Amino acid sequence: MLRVPASGFGLRFKAAGALLVAAIAVACATNPVTGRREFNLMSEAQEISIGQESDPQIKQEMGVYNDAALQAYVAGIGQRIAKISERPQLPWRFTVVDQTAINAFAVPGGFIYFTRGILPFLDNEAELAGVMGHEIGHVTARHSAQQYTRSLGGQLGLTALGIFVPAARPFGDISAQALGLLFLKYGRDDELQSDSLGAGYISRLGWDPAGVPGMLATLGRLDEAQGESKGVPNWLSTHPEPLSRVDEVRPLVEKLKAGRSDFATNRDVFLQHIDGIIYGDNPEQGIVRGNAFLHPPLRFRVDFPEGWEVQNSPAQVAAKAPNADVYMLLELVQKPQGRNVQEVALAQMQGAGFRAVGGERTTINGLEAFVGTYQGQMEGLGAVGVRAAHIAHGTNYYLLAGITATNLFAQAENAFTGAIRSFRPLSAAEAEAIRPNRIDLYVVRQGDTWAGIAERSGGVIKPATLAIMNNSAPSTAPPVGRRIKIVVGG
Numbered sequence: 001m002l003r004v005p006a007s008g009f010g011l012r013f014k015a016a017g018a019l020l021v022a023a024i025a026v027a028c029a030t031n032p033v034t035g036r037r038e039f040n041l042m043s044e045a046q047e048i049s050i051g052q053e054s055d056p057q058i059k060q061e062m063g064v065y066n067d068a069a070l071q072a073y074v075a076g077i078g079q080r081i082a083k084i085s086e087r088p089q090l091p092w093r094f095t096v097v098d099q100t101a102i103n104a105f106a107v108p109g110g111f112i113y114f115t116r117g118i119l120p121f122l123d124n125e126a127e128l129a130g131v132m133g134h135e136i137g138h139v140t141a142r143h144s145a146q147q148y149t150r151s152l153g154g155q156l157g158l159t160a161l162g163i164f165v166p167a168a169r170p171f172g173d174i175s176a177q178a179l180g181l182l183f184l185k186y187g188r189d190d191e192l193q194s195d196s197l198g199a200g201y202i203s204r205l206g207w208d209p210a211g212v213p214g215m216l217a218t219l220g221r222l223d224e225a226q227g228e229s230k231g232v233p234n235w236l237s238t239h240p241e242p243l244s245r246v247d248e249v250r251p252l253v254e255k256l257k258a259g260r261s262d263f264a265t266n267r268d269v270f271l272q273h274i275d276g277i278i279y280g281d282n283p284e285q286g287i288v289r290g291n292a293f294l295h296p297p298l299r300f301r302v303d304f305p306e307g308w309e310v311q312n313s314p315a316q317v318a319a320k321a322p323n324a325d326v327y328m329l330l331e332l333v334q335k336p337q338g339r340n341v342q343e344v345a346l347a348q349m350q351g352a353g354f355r356a357v358g359g360e361r362t363t364i365n366g367l368e369a370f371v372g373t374y375q376g377q378m379e380g381l382g383a384v385g386v387r388a389a390h391i392a393h394g395t396n397y398y399l400l401a402g403i404t405a406t407n408l409f410a411q412a413e414n415a416f417t418g419a420i421r422s423f424r425p426l427s428a429a430e431a432e433a434i435r436p437n438r439i440d441l442y443v444v445r446q447g448d449t450w451a452g453i454a455e456r457s458g459g460v461i462k463p464a465t466l467a468i469m470n471n472s473a474p475s476t477a478p479p480v481g482r483r484i485k486i487v488v489g490g
Contacts, residue, residue: 042108047142048091051109055093058113063098063285065116065278071096073273077125078112078132081201086140094132100280102222106135119274120439120485121218123471125266126202126211133198134212140197143190188241195249203256208263213249214471216242221468271441271483278436279487280460286312287434293317293330296431300393302400303422304328305415319419325381326404326412328419333390333397344397345370345390353377354386365424368392378403385409387416391423398423435490437461442486444478453478458489 042050065071078094090110099115106112112135122128137143195216199209220243257263281287286295288310294301304310304319308328311318316331338344342361349356349372359372374386381403388401400423402416437460442453450463450472464474470484478484 044090047108047110049109051093051107051111052091054107055095055111058097058107058111059095062113063282065096065098067096067277070273070277074114074128074132077129078136080205081129081133081136082110084201084204085136085197090139092136098278098282098285100282102219104131104135106138108139110139112136112139116277119277120279121222121469122215122270123218123265123267124211124214125270126208126264127215127218128211128270129202129205129207130198130209130211130215133201134194135198136201137194137197138190141190141193143194191241191245192248195245196252199249199252199256203263206262206264208265209253209256210263211265213246213253216246216249218468218471220246221473268483271485274439274485275441277439279439280437281312283434283436283490286317287436288312288317291319294426294434296426296434298394298396299426299428299431300398301422301424301426301430302330302419304419321412321415324404324408326402326408326415328400328402328416330398330400333399336397341368341390341392341397342370345372345388348390348399349374349386349388364389364391364421367423367425371420375406381405387413387420389420389423393425437490438488440486440488442484444480444482444484446480448478448480450474450478453484453486457487460489461487 074096075094079092082088082090082092087110092110092112094112094114096114096116096119100117101115102118102121104112104114104118112132114131118131119128122131195212199212202211203209283294283296286293286298291304291306291308291310292301293304293310293312302317305321308319308321316329318330319328320326333344333348336344337347340361342359345359346356354374354376357373357375359370361368361370363369364371369389369391371387371389374388376384376386378384383406384403385406386401386403387409388399391398391400400420402412402419404412437457444453450467454461454463454466461469466486467474467476467478470478470482472478
């Protein structure tokens with residue numbers, strides 16, 4: 001997401017380059033979970049090295065969610081499970097990253113990450129522990145290490161953080177190896193094994209192992225919650241087929257629960273820790289409101305065309321016209337080259353492979369700018385026309401570009417120009433007034449409906465999404481008297 005830069009935006013992992021060593025020792029080692037000897041391309045020391053080198057960069061680029069009590073709560077659960085796992089000696093670390101996507105992921109070596117976006121969709125502490133146990137299982141069974149080494153030998157599917165189209169790639173600086181490291185996609189056998197490991201881990205510690213199929217059922221309904229998984233790949237893309245795995249893990253859960261009635265879910269404790277968590281974009285990283293993108297720390301606003309879908313990611317903001325391959329991209333210019341905005345613009349676009357066919361220096365709402373028209377080729381779109389503005393604001397240069405196939409450019413030109421001309425500074429008062437949406441707790445009353453409760457949030461959450469968030473099917477009524485999670489608009 002367009003956050004205040006330390007050394008720039010986007011996923012740029014020094015570790016990715018360092019880890020692509022010319023030769024990786026090939027070894028045959030015992031899998032700590034299965035006890036079987038198996039071929040692998042990564043030693044435990046290399047796994048740990050990957051995690052230790054990547055962890056600070058993941059935190060810098062994704063952001064660490066600013067809630068010390070929540071971080072300690074999640075890490076405490078993770079450390080308890082890790083200690084009883086097959087690999088307690090790993091330097092386990094557990095972090096909630098400040099991303100709205102619904103995901104949890106593991107990096108080799110024992111580094112586990114939860115996006116804050118997943119937490120409101122879990123119903124209780126047993127489900128949180130179930131997700132944690134599942135991710136720990138990917139590490140203990142060496143799934144993450146095996147998948148990462150496999151990815152080194154093939155082309156990683158990269159579509160600019162899954163925004164819209166590979167067209168975004170020439171403007172960004174995103175490492176394919178970095179995304180392969182972060183969002184390894186596991187096979188069905190690996191997923192089933194991690195489900196089983198997670199259920200076993202948490203039952204040994206007294207949590208209800210039904211938390212594993214419970215979280216799978218909820219996450220499996222998220223295809224009905226489209227638009228809630230922005231910025232990075234979500235659980236459904238990195239952990240496939242959750243609903244089909246529910247039935248697979250249930251026999252194990254029933255076996256683990258046989259003869260016992262003392263398993264805990266700790267729902268109230270869990271709700272207390274996520275009460276007040278930010279839902280959706282964090283204003284510190286820029287925020288989408290309808291068709292507008294506002295960035296309070298960087299003090300600017302852009303209004304994209306009405307009805308377009310707008311997504312905010314660590315590398316750039318992207319907008320797409322409905323039912324058309326017409327796009328707009330907004331990003332910070334990295335390492336601008338030139339003595340003025342025109343030189344910066346022409347140098348960047350030429351470096352990205354675009355030929356200028358026109359342009360002029362101008363001002364946009366009091367800001368110095370260069371607006372140019374360019375032609376070039378883009379993967380997935382072919383020959384394209386680009387209307388791009390380079391805008392100087394504060395100490396930064398911003399690129400705001402409209403992109404489409406050359407045969408559609410004329411009809412999209414007015415929309416591009418309108419959005420470009422909307423770029424304006426925010427006053428200190430305007431920036432201060434922008435508040436995030438947050439999770440709140442509410443006791444369901446007689447006559448409540450999901451639609452009615454969602455409407456009170458100001459429309460920031462869909463009724464179906466609200467139902468799924470509360471472990472309910474959208475077609476059912478909210479359970480009267482139950483304490484549920486709601487979203488309060490900022």
